[in-house]
Amino acid sequence: MIDFLDARGESCLTFRSLALKLETGHGAIQWHVANKGELLAAANAKTLTRALATPAPGTPPRLAIHAVALGVFTAIEAHSWLGPQLFAVPWQPAMVQLWEQIGRPVEELGVAEDSLFTAVSTLVSYIVGVGSQNAANSRSPAAQGNRTDFLDAVAARWASLDPVEHSFVRRVAGQLRAHDDREEFLAGIDIILSGLLAQR
Secondary structure, three states: OHHHHHHHOHHHOOHHHHHHHHOOOHHHHHOOOOOHHHHHHHHHHHHHHHHOOOOOOOOOHHHHHHHHHHHHHHHHHHOOOHHHHHHHOOOOHHHHHHHHHHHHHHHHOOOOHHHHHHHHHHHHHHHHHHHHHHHHHHHOHHHOOOHHHHHHHHHHHHHOOOOOOOHHHHHHHHHHHHOOHHHHHHHHHHHHHHHHHHHO
């Protein structure tokens, strides 16, 4: 089913189309799952479980959060349908698993009990949101082909903007050209964690 979603997307997933792909009757599939929502939840859980390796005992909390975040980022990059599906049903098993994997190291960092929910919610939203945006960007028609050429073109467009109206965007255009998606992603995680620890 994951291969089906990768090839055709969530909108094409039906019991009939999946039965044709699996060369079985759709009744056989409905014996195991009641509806499309359950099909997608199962695909989400399987895909995310592969991505969420449990950090080794003794892994520092920040590194554990980085490992989980990169696992999710990479999974969404490989399976662009995953991010929107995780957001669509926040209480599904895959999201519960992600909350657990992020929540434990956040707790180890010493975040106050009354801030834990907000802290983990912010991190999970950032991880899934940025992962989804990255996957969408990489599949956009404009981004197809050479990544360096694409970023050069966008950075050149930013640098050519009006210097008064867009002074900030012009100033960071060079950083856009040279940035690494994963490094920027982890830097964002660290900004959130630094804010949490400053409140402690």
